[in-house]
Amino acid sequence: MASVNRFIQFNNETIDTKMLHQMELLAGALADAPYLKVTTRKLVELRPSESALSISVFWRHRTKRIERNGYLSDIYLMAAGFWRDFDLSAWRNFKKSDAPLPSLREQLLLCAEEFRLSEQIKRARPGTAAAFDTREAVYSEFHEDQFKQNHKKGFKSDVLINAAYLRLRGIDVDMGENFHSLFFIWTDLFDAKSTMDSVRVVERVMDRAEFLLDADALHGYYTFGESAEKAPPFRYHEGIEAEESDEPEEIETIEEWFQSWHRETEMSEAPAMEFELERGDSQLAEGGREEEGAGDVQQTAKGDSSGEHLEDSDAEDRQMESQPKGAEGKFGSANDQVVFHESRLRVQGDHRLDIEAWRKKQAPYVRALLKELKKRMTQRQEGIRLNLNAGRLSKKLVPLAIEERPKPFYRKTAPSKELDAVFCLLIDGSASMLDKLDETKQAVLLFHDVLRGLNVPHEIVLFYEDAYEASDAEQPNYFEWMHKFEDRNKDHAQEIASLDAHEDNRDGFAIRWMNSRLKRRTEKHRFLLVFSDGEPSAYNYAENGVVDTANAVAEAKKQGIEVLHLFLSSDSITEEQAAFYRMMYGNKSVSADSLEQFVEQTLRLLKRSLHLVIQSG
Known part of the structure; x- marks a missing residue:
C-alpha cells in the first residue's frame, strides 16, 4: 500500500472523487449511457475500449469555480456534442489522407469541431453557457501565452493552432501577411453545420498552409483518443459455427462506437452460455463431459437431521x-x-499467551462498554404506565365520566429484544501493515469480544492482492475469514492472532465484495468497518483505485450500509491525509494518531455505532 505522503511532493495530486463521480453521472445522463466512466488524462480523450471519457487535468490547480466549470465543459462537449454529432466516417476518411503536416491537420479539425459543437450545445442547452464562457476565457488566455512563446521559438505550425483558436473567439493576432488568406478561409467555420463542413474548411486551409510551413506541430493541444479504426474484438466460442454475413455496418457516430465496445464486453460470455444451454455438449475437458465425472454431485445442502451425516462448515469451507x-x-x-x-x-502456531495478555489489558474497557450498553438497552424497556394523556385507550372508562381532566390512556411494556444490527470488519492485508500487526490484532480482538458479548452477528475478513501473480489478464485477490456470521458466538481469537501481512490492497473491490454479503442480511442496522493504513494500491489500480473506492462507499450508502474507516498510522496524521480519506469515506473516516491509540479508536467507533442502534431501537 502506498502512503499518502508521497516522495515527490510536487507530484502529490489529490483526486476529488466526489466531483469525478458527479461528472460520471452527468456524462451517463447526457449520453443516455449509464455504463460510461470518467477518467482524467492530459487532454480530453475518447476511450471506447474502456467505456471511458477522459476529462483534462488542464483544469487542476485553479479556483474551485474555474475547475468545476472547466470539467463541466469537457463533459458537455463530449457527452452532448461529440457523442452524437461528430461524423466518424468523415473523420476516418480525413485520417486516411497522406497529406503533409498530419498533426497540424488533425488538431485544426478538432479545434474547428470543438467550436462548432460548443456553439451548438449552447443554443440547445442555454444552461451550459456559463461553463463554456469559463472555458473560452481560460483557454483564450492560455493560447495567447502559447502564441507568444511559440512565435519566439519559431514553431510556426504551433503558432497557427494558437491563432486559429483565438480567431474563432474574436481575438486577432498577427502572423504576417502570408497567413491573412488562411484566416479568411478559416472564418467560414462560423457557417459550418456538420463535420464534413469543418473538413472542407480545414482542407482548404491546409492546401495553402503546407507551402508556408516547413515542419509539423510539436505540441499537442487536441487529441482524439483511441483510433477510430480500432474495433471491438469478436468473442469466438468453439461451439458456434461462423455465420456468413454481409460486410459489417459502418459505425458513424461516437455513440455507436462506444455501444459496440460495450456490447461486446458485456456479452463476452453469452455465446458459451447459449451453446451450453442449447446443445449441452460443450467440451469441459479432453474427451468431453464424461471425463469430468458426469455422475459427480456438484452441490450439497444441509438438512435438519441431528445424525452424524450432517455436513459441517469446515467441509464447506474446504x-x-x-x-x-x-x-x-x-x-x-x-x-x-x-x-x-x-x-x-489458517491458525499458525499457539498464541494463547498473547491472547491472554491482550484480553487482560482490554478487560476493563470491554466490561465497561458492555455494562453501559446493556444498561441503555434496559432503560428502553419501559414498564407499563397508566393515566397518560396519550397512548393506548384503557378499558376502564369511568374516569371519563367522574373526573374533570381524565387520563384514560396507558403504554404497554416494551418487549426485550437483542440489538438489530450486523457488523463486518475488513482488514487491509497489505505489506505496509507489517509493523502494525500487534496493534491491529488487539483492536480486532476487542471488536470480536465486544460483539460476542452483545450477541451481535459479525464477520472479520483479511483482504489482499497477490502482487507477484497479478497481470493484465488476471489479478488474484484473497479473502480470509477469521470469523463468519454462521459461527455465532464462537471464539476465534487464535485466528485473529494468526493474521499476517501480504502484498497489495484493492479496497474498492473488497468493499463491494463485503457489501454483496451485507445486503442479504435482514438486520435494520448494517455496518462495515475498514481498517487500513494508506491509500488503495494494486495492479493497474493507482488513480482509478481512489475513485473506485469512493464509488464503492457511495454504493454501500445507497444500499443502507454504513461504512466506517479507521486509518492506522505510526506518525501523527496530517491535514492532507485527513482530507484524502474524507474524500473517499466522507465524514465517517477517523484516524489513530499513534499505534497506541488504535485500540482506543476502535472502541470509540464501536461505542458510537452501538449507541446509534440502541437509540433507534
Whole structure:
C-alpha cells in the first residue's frame, strides 16, 4: 500500500472523487449511457475500449469555480456534442489522407469541431453557457501565452493552432501577411453545420498552409483518443459455427462506437452460455463431459437431521476454498480482471499467551462498554404506565365520566429484544501493515469480544492482492475469514492472532465484495468497518483505485450500509491525509494518531455505532 505522503511532493495530486463521480453521472445522463466512466488524462480523450471519457487535468490547480466549470465543459462537449454529432466516417476518411503536416491537420479539425459543437450545445442547452464562457476565457488566455512563446521559438505550425483558436473567439493576432488568406478561409467555420463542413474548411486551409510551413506541430493541444479504426474484438466460442454475413455496418457516430465496445464486453460470455444451454455438449475437458465425472454431485445442502451425516462448515469451507471466482463485471469496472479466493484463515502456531495478555489489558474497557450498553438497552424497556394523556385507550372508562381532566390512556411494556444490527470488519492485508500487526490484532480482538458479548452477528475478513501473480489478464485477490456470521458466538481469537501481512490492497473491490454479503442480511442496522493504513494500491489500480473506492462507499450508502474507516498510522496524521480519506469515506473516516491509540479508536467507533442502534431501537 502506498502512503499518502508521497516522495515527490510536487507530484502529490489529490483526486476529488466526489466531483469525478458527479461528472460520471452527468456524462451517463447526457449520453443516455449509464455504463460510461470518467477518467482524467492530459487532454480530453475518447476511450471506447474502456467505456471511458477522459476529462483534462488542464483544469487542476485553479479556483474551485474555474475547475468545476472547466470539467463541466469537457463533459458537455463530449457527452452532448461529440457523442452524437461528430461524423466518424468523415473523420476516418480525413485520417486516411497522406497529406503533409498530419498533426497540424488533425488538431485544426478538432479545434474547428470543438467550436462548432460548443456553439451548438449552447443554443440547445442555454444552461451550459456559463461553463463554456469559463472555458473560452481560460483557454483564450492560455493560447495567447502559447502564441507568444511559440512565435519566439519559431514553431510556426504551433503558432497557427494558437491563432486559429483565438480567431474563432474574436481575438486577432498577427502572423504576417502570408497567413491573412488562411484566416479568411478559416472564418467560414462560423457557417459550418456538420463535420464534413469543418473538413472542407480545414482542407482548404491546409492546401495553402503546407507551402508556408516547413515542419509539423510539436505540441499537442487536441487529441482524439483511441483510433477510430480500432474495433471491438469478436468473442469466438468453439461451439458456434461462423455465420456468413454481409460486410459489417459502418459505425458513424461516437455513440455507436462506444455501444459496440460495450456490447461486446458485456456479452463476452453469452455465446458459451447459449451453446451450453442449447446443445449441452460443450467440451469441459479432453474427451468431453464424461471425463469430468458426469455422475459427480456438484452441490450439497444441509438438512435438519441431528445424525452424524450432517455436513459441517469446515467441509464447506474446504470446498469453497478450491473454487476461485471471477469478478465478471459485478464489482466495478476497475476490477473486471480480478479472480478472488475465499477461505478460512489458517491458525499458525499457539498464541494463547498473547491472547491472554491482550484480553487482560482490554478487560476493563470491554466490561465497561458492555455494562453501559446493556444498561441503555434496559432503560428502553419501559414498564407499563397508566393515566397518560396519550397512548393506548384503557378499558376502564369511568374516569371519563367522574373526573374533570381524565387520563384514560396507558403504554404497554416494551418487549426485550437483542440489538438489530450486523457488523463486518475488513482488514487491509497489505505489506505496509507489517509493523502494525500487534496493534491491529488487539483492536480486532476487542471488536470480536465486544460483539460476542452483545450477541451481535459479525464477520472479520483479511483482504489482499497477490502482487507477484497479478497481470493484465488476471489479478488474484484473497479473502480470509477469521470469523463468519454462521459461527455465532464462537471464539476465534487464535485466528485473529494468526493474521499476517501480504502484498497489495484493492479496497474498492473488497468493499463491494463485503457489501454483496451485507445486503442479504435482514438486520435494520448494517455496518462495515475498514481498517487500513494508506491509500488503495494494486495492479493497474493507482488513480482509478481512489475513485473506485469512493464509488464503492457511495454504493454501500445507497444500499443502507454504513461504512466506517479507521486509518492506522505510526506518525501523527496530517491535514492532507485527513482530507484524502474524507474524500473517499466522507465524514465517517477517523484516524489513530499513534499505534497506541488504535485500540482506543476502535472502541470509540464501536461505542458510537452501538449507541446509534440502541437509540433507534
